[in-house]
Amino acid sequence: MVTIKDVAREAGVSVATVSRALNGSASVTAQTRRRIAGVAARLRYVPHGAARSLVTRRTQTVGALLPDLFGEFFSELIRGVDVAARARGLQLLVSSSHGDAFEAATALRAMQGRVDGLLIMSPHVDAGFLREHLAPSVPAVLMNTSVSGKHYATLNIDNYGGAHAMTRHLLDRGYRDIAFITGPADNFDAAERLRGFRAAAKSARTQLLRGDFSEESGYRVGKQLVAAKQRPQAVFAANDMMAIGCLFALIEAGLRVPQDIALAGFDDIPIARYVNPPLTTVRVSIAALGQGALEQLVARIDAPDAPPRARTLDCEIVSRASSGLAAGPYQSLHQRPKSRKHHSSGEIS
Amino acid sequence: MVTIKDVAREAGVSVATVSRALNGSASVTAQTRRRIAGVAARLRYVPHGAARSLVTRRTQTVGALLPDLFGEFFSELIRGVDVAARARGLQLLVSSSHGDAFEAATALRAMQGRVDGLLIMSPHVDAGFLREHLAPSVPAVLMNTSVSGKHYATLNIDNYGGAHAMTRHLLDRGYRDIAFITGPADNFDAAERLRGFRAAAKSARTQLLRGDFSEESGYRVGKQLVAAKQRPQAVFAANDMMAIGCLFALIEAGLRVPQDIALAGFDDIPIARYVNPPLTTVRVSIAALGQGALEQLVARIDAPDAPPRARTLDCEIVSRASSGLAAGPYQSLHQRPKSRKHHSSGEIS
């Protein structure tokens, strides 16, 4: 391994000068700097990150604690974080799939001391958990959390507003009898979406059907609806996967969407526009969530003593055929309003 | 910040003893160990990762250099890596979206010295690039690469075998006139898939149509096919996105799939089973790719001087309605059919 000593010896200067030259300190002759840079390049010198971190107290790394890495949502989230991190020269340490609070705590502790700050999104993380496992000195931003923004920086999707707007959208299209498929009872997003639906649907006939965010649960609810004596005019599912499961059940039973029953979801996952009919849904800019969270974290690292901010990201209604819009012309994934790239194993061109 | 000194003082022992107790060294009384563990917990002591890395020469971190983090493929890949890494107590540093070789080189250098080993998948990375930017002392595993396994550990998907098996599948179903939609000319996966098709289709009538892995290119090829005087009996696209683009063009023109023309893709992206008719395709276990790569890397870290291995992962044919299978009952994403496995080259060297 090549160290700063080797460079110093080779360039005929002290290690202090090498350090200053390579870190762009002003007090080095242009000539000396050039010579040192040349030697460093020739020797393929790469500074030892751990040694530097030990003395600077900075790792140039941020950690992301996520419930999962898989699926549309997390992959876009992490990419948003990655892009914003790269723009600031920060590395990204990820950790996910913590089945329980103990695993989440282990991951959280393992990250402390290796990162300058933490992005946290986890169902296991509440105020008590943080008090127990997160050192107060570690800057952190909580995402999609019910934890109060009083003591921690937070960034939430406007689940309430999105569900409210979608409910109004359905009401505006004339649907007066609307069923809502709920998400898991203990899920913060699900609760907020339900709250938004309830607030907007006060004047309508409503019913709640229990789901758990899975496609299967949507399918089961769809079967129930098919068997019911009186069907609602529209179904609003708390996420797209349930809406799609429900859609399959309705179509299997020979019902027409939206003529017999309208349908809407939440998330705008890519499959939403591929199903038949394409699904009306609420779009969340997930990349913006990731990017915004990283920027909030950087601000917090730079000014740890500033009061934490509680931010909320807007949603957008995407109206497609499942709520009554006429089918449009063919559009590829790449021509969507907000274009997103899709990679498969082959697309590593 | 709480350091090992604080724990030592509080427990009335030397820092050496604290270190030994906390790291599970045998030569510490159970009683001393207990006392120290108690003090450490009370003080919420977390060892400083950088300091430890500096002396142990281990970071307990592996880096993953990927072309992107977004989409089905990478999200599943990274999860496979993450799960395997967690099982071994390793952290995961990710870096992606390098537009050119310079960015990839920057990312590669930034990771060196912060990780114990590297997982590399990048279109910019070839033998020359590695010679230039990767220190020979850094253990690495290359994925989906054309770089020879002589000098580097590699892990590839069996693109050749998968394409070969799919072509045979189409031949077995009686299609004798098969068109192949190619991927980008300079893409390794695309070239291998083409090679597999050619080898298996020797006895059939074939034609090649140029695509670039994008949905649009598949759509364009579909339009060409519709306009052609004589159509092939089946189309095999080098990836699913092109197959889906092609499918839309065919359906738009009023052709029936598979009655008028059969269709197959490669990758088994989730959308493949949602389109109408569901798409016959080649499935790659991407999570297994990520997991396998991490395990190869760990082996390399543990035995840097062992000769590098070149491994290949099998693919699996997933037969759905687009190649003539009758539509089955409703199945959710999570209940995807286990279809027959084909066994090909398996492990080389």
Added chain:
DNA sequence: CTGAAAGCGCTTACAG
């Protein structure tokens, strides 16, 4: 079984 001390590779006041 435990402690004193050296040292990992770097940065940064402090002198000059």
Added chain:
DNA sequence: CTGAAAGCGCTTACAG
């Protein structure tokens, strides 16, 4: 502008 030296927090031979 440059160098000698201290020190970041930890681990680990080396003594005892």
